[in-house]
């Protein structure tokens with residue numbers, strides 16, 4: 577098969593690495609890719625949101641399967657365009673991608689189908705939003721409706737903070753059009769868990785669990801990021817909890833989307849809060865988590881390509897995937913300053929030494945300059961190791977981190993602390 581992966585982050589590097597190892601893969605391209613992805617795939621200089629360019633490339637190069645990594649091209653309808661051209665696209669169409677593209681859409685779906693989630697209101701008027709906040713009191717959560725690169729959520733401890741978040745989105749337009757509508761919701765207490773499932777629109781195959789760390793600082797403090805590290809399995813995901821999440825959240829969603837005429841195909845990523853009243857849905861993402869995908873791919877023992885094809889072809893019934901019993905952990909190395917402003921173009925050394933420890937270094941934001949590897953983003957490297965326990969994987973990941981010579985980067989030193997107990 578001739579396969580194109582869309583995106584250029586650590587998630588796409590992990591996908592390319594897994595796909596390149598498949599005997600079914602005859603040619604692998606990645607658009608736009610990065611310096612690490614170039615080891616596994618031929619990088620093509622087309623942006624991940626250039627829907628016309630990607631479609632033309634897929635048609636011209638007789639691509640059999642397009643695996644769409646990030647949410648933006650899904651929300652823009654890339655999967656629909658490929659589908660119309662007769663090319664298999666792994667990822668939902670624009671209608672189903674609304675599960676991530678509009679938090680209000682997701683909440684209304686939950687309300688219609690009795691899916692447990694925080695109580696909420698939807699607002700396009702700032703005064704009405706503020707009145708609702710005053711009536712509900714704090715803590716309370718204010719969310720931009722649309723895609724805001726992980727930045728549109730304010731967990732407000734006071735009413736004043738929540739009112740300020742309304743002004744930020746609606747008066748200051750901090751999130752552009754994404755903040756023209758707000759979802760304001762009940763504050764939930766509990767442990768968070770990421771749950772992933774593959775679906776072909778009807779059949780659902782749960783994947784392994786993973787846990788990420790969104791906050792930039794140690795002890796899960798400071799501003800939220802796209803994710804500073806992750807590990808799998810997630811100790812809190814027991815078989816009983818998995819069955820409950822499937823029964824109460826994932827299956828009603830997949831059935832509801834099909835009944836509404838927008839069947840959901842691809843990977844469904846449920847952000848959950850494990851509350852005293854059971855698991856509740858915080859958010860849906862319509863793609864693999866980044867960096868959760870990196871640890872899932874390290875633990876996957878089956879060929880991923882038949883699973884991706886089965887999802888596209890409505891053939892996931894009775895499909896099975898094998899996972900390693902080993903744990904995997906990834907630590908994100910980010911450019912100093914991230915998630916605020918940071919420099920690009922600083923040189924990274926010691927990548928071979930890091931991999932010589934047995935770890936995998938997935939590239940999230942790098943570019944090559946001759947033989948040199950330069951930082952080219954906020955999250956730059958995902959240093960990933962396996963071990964018989966999460967503690968072993970953690971030790972392996974940090975040993976590899978310590979072999980990397982990049983004075984302009986930083987990482988959290990405590991990824992996995994909840995699981996390892998340090």
Ligand code: AMP
Nearest residue numbers: 694717729731761762763764847858859
């Ligand atoms: P989201 O992008 O919707 O997952 O929100 C980002 C983060 O905000 C989540 O990972 C949670 O830590 C937090 N959060 C979102 N919604 C709630 C809620 N209803 N209650 C408590 N925390 C929340």
Ligand code: GLY
Nearest residue numbers: 802803865866867
């Ligand atoms: N790691 C969080 C995300 O991919 O949204």
